[in-house]
Amino acid sequence: EAGVAQSPRYKIIEKRQSVAFWCNPISGHATLYWYQQILGQGPKLLIQFQNNGVVDDSQLPKDRFSAERLKGVDSTLKIQPAKLEDSAVYLCASSSAGTGGTDTQYFGPGTRLTVL
Amino acid sequence: AQSVAQPEDQVNVAEGNPLTVKCTYSVSGNPYLFWYVQYPNRGLQFLLKYITGDNLVKGSYGFEAEFNKSQTSFHLKKPSALVSDSALYFCAVRDNTGNQFYFGTGTSLTVIP
Numbered sequence: 001e002a003g004v005a006q007s008p009r010y011k012i013i014e015k016r017q018s019v020a021f022w023c024n025p026i027s028g029h030a031t032l033y034w035y036q037q038i039l040g041q042g043p044k045l046l047i048q049f050q051n052n053g054v055v056d057d058s059q060l061p062k063d064r065f066s067a068e069r070l071k072g073v074d075s076t077l078k079i080q081p082a083k084l085e086d087s088a089v090y091l092c093a094s095s096s097a098g099t100g101g102t103d104t105q106y107f108g109p110g111t112r113l114t115v116l
Numbered sequence: 117a118q119s120v121a122q123p124e125d126q127v128n129v130a131e132g133n134p135l136t137v138k139c140t141y142s143v144s145g146n147p148y149l150f151w152y153v154q155y156p157n158r159g160l161q162f163l164l165k166y167i168t169g170d171n172l173v174k175g176s177y178g179f180e181a182e183f184n185k186s187q188t189s190f191h192l193k194k195p196s197a198l199v200s201d202s203a204l205y206f207c208a209v210r211d212n213t214g215n216q217f218y219f220g221t222g223t224s225l226t227v228i229p
Contacts, residue, residue: 004159024161033217040221040222041221041222042120042208042218042219042220042221042222043160043206043219045216045217045218048134056216059216067132091160093160102148102165102167103152104162105162105217106162107152107159107160107161108159109158109159110156110158
């Protein structure tokens, strides 16, 4: 079974530029998550999708971050415009079950973003 | 508010010795508790989880964790450490009423040959 795929693996941009990350979850997984992991910290959940609907985006900085999962499969996370403090690893995860809290999340390798 | 604490940034243990990585939590309602491991330049890998039932949970690679409700802890353990266990370990919690998933700050485990 193929794992969660993410691209690109690395991205370097200057502040105020825009950037997009792509995630393809494990086949058949209904739930998709985006996390931000700043160096030295644990991952922070940004947004959770159930199929193509948003379940929780309470920690997503909506003035600059957006995410979509139009067909309920792959997803994109965008930052526009980027700030220095957005430098982090962006992790995508997926799980097979619906909401309820007990399902295991499987993580992709992440995209390391550096904002100069 | 929900939270997870990993009180030790760094744990060093000799190869062959037992290891413990500590985790305490604070949630409203019953907790769902998870352990993940992260190797350099790789995503998080699931080790084990506690949902309900037996307080001792066994997971991947010989790891186990004990849920202690009175101490609100979920410490990760392994009877005999391997050098290959050296990695960053994260504890995470979710309550059964919400969708948010909270990770601790991580504990770096070094197993010394």
